[in-house]
Amino acid sequence: MNHLGDLLSAHLDGELASHERSRVAEHLQTCDRCRRELEELASARAAVRSLPLLELPVALSTAIGARPDPIPLRRRPVAWVGAAAAAAFAVFVSAAALTAPEPREISPPQLNAVYGAVSSNEGAFTVVKVAGATAAAGGAR
Amino acid sequence: MNEPLPETWEDVARKHGRKIYNFAYRLCGNPDDAADLVQEVLLRVRRGLADYTPGSFDGWLWRITRNAFLDDVRRRKRRPTSPLPDHTDRMSEWSSPGPDEVLAGLRLGEDIQKALLDIPIEFREAVVMCDVVGMSYEEIAAAVAAPIGTVRSRIHRGRKLLRERLT
Numbered sequence: 001m002n003h004l005g006d007l008l009s010a011h012l013d014g015e016l017a018s019h020e021r022s023r024v025a026e027h028l029q030t031c032d033r034c035r036r037e038l039e040e041l042a043s044a045r046a047a048v049r050s051l052p053l054l055e056l057p058v059a060l061s062t063a064i065g066a067r068p069d070p071i072p073l074r075r076r077p078v079a080w081v082g083a084a085a086a087a088a089f090a091v092f093v094s095a096a097a098l099t100a101p102e103p104r105e106i107s108p109p110q111l112n113a114v115y116g117a118v119s120s121n122e123g124a125f126t127v128v129k130v131a132g133a134t135a136a137a138g139g140a141r
Numbered sequence: 142m143n144e145p146l147p148e149t150w151e152d153v154a155r156k157h158g159r160k161i162y163n164f165a166y167r168l169c170g171n172p173d174d175a176a177d178l179v180q181e182v183l184l185r186v187r188r189g190l191a192d193y194t195p196g197s198f199d200g201w202l203w204r205i206t207r208n209a210f211l212d213d214v215r216r217r218k219r220r221p222t223s224p225l226p227d228h229t230d231r232m233s234e235w236s237s238p239g240p241d242e243v244l245a246g247l248r249l250g251e252d253i254q255k256a257l258l259d260i261p262i263e264f265r266e267a268v269v270m271c272d273v274v275g276m277s278y279e280e281i282a283a284a285v286a287a288p289i290g291t292v293r294s295r296i297h298r299g300r301k302l303l304r305e306r307l308t
């Protein structure tokens with residue numbers, strides 16, 4: 001019996017050709033091994049999809065004159081919900097201030113403040129070295 | 142799927158900058174290299190817009206993006222004195238004693254990023270295009286100039302390798 005192999009990933013992504021769909025469905029009904037593999041693949045896929053979508057570092061968006069992306073990526077950004085999220089953000093920022101720069105999710109009010117201020121720079125394109133720029137964002141360091 | 146040419150590279154920066162940055166960050170694992178790559182891509186876009194012939198704009202942009210990334214990888218190989226900083230380890234220094242669930246969640250993200258950096262580039266690229274950027278197999282195939290079957294296989298093998306590293 002031929003197992004499904006990379007058809008399983010295509011199945012998860014909705015990328016099977018129509019003639020492959022019935023074969024995959026039938027095979028999965030009878031094969032424990034492929035069902036197990038499907039679960040493992042699904043968890044790896046979910047892990048990567050759980051990574052937060054990062055905002056552009058402020059220095060970079062200033063350098064390229066880009067304001068927030070009006071066309072979101074197809075995945076929804078990780079939602080920061082309620083007080084727990086606010087606390088998480090505060091912890092993350094204060095911890096990050098002590099260590100290496102790490103891009104982080106920026107709350108919408110901060111974004112407006114930051115990006116509103118650079119609109120006059122639109123069109124100016126200069127290549128700048130943005131090393132350490134993320135540490136400056138959010139008042140860290 | 143023909144798309145109108147974006148009028149200026151500023152439009153490109155505004156519409157696609159964040160996508161390119163997330164792609165670059167997940168491929169190289171640190172903000173400085175990702176920012177450098179975004180700027181390099183936009184420079185190439187600005188130079189190339191004049192010669193752009195109508196077609197799939199996204200395909201054109203992603204070909205530029207991944208070529209810029211691969212050029213950067215090749216440059217690094219010739220310059221072994223400047224490896225990618227080991228960002229992940231520094232993060233874990235401050236977070237290791239934290240009993241906090243919040244920090245645990247953040248560490249989890251770091252684990253995933255570290256696992257991504259650990260798998261071969263062509264698998265990492267395919268997985269990131271699929272699961273971070275949200276491209277279809279067809280779009281990925283156009284961007285990396287490979288058949289769809291190859292893309293499917295790379296995504297599949299990438300996920301299997303990630304799974305091994307995350308358990």
Ligand SMILES: [Zn+2]
Pocket residue numbers: 002003004027031032033034035
């Ligand atoms: Zn099977």
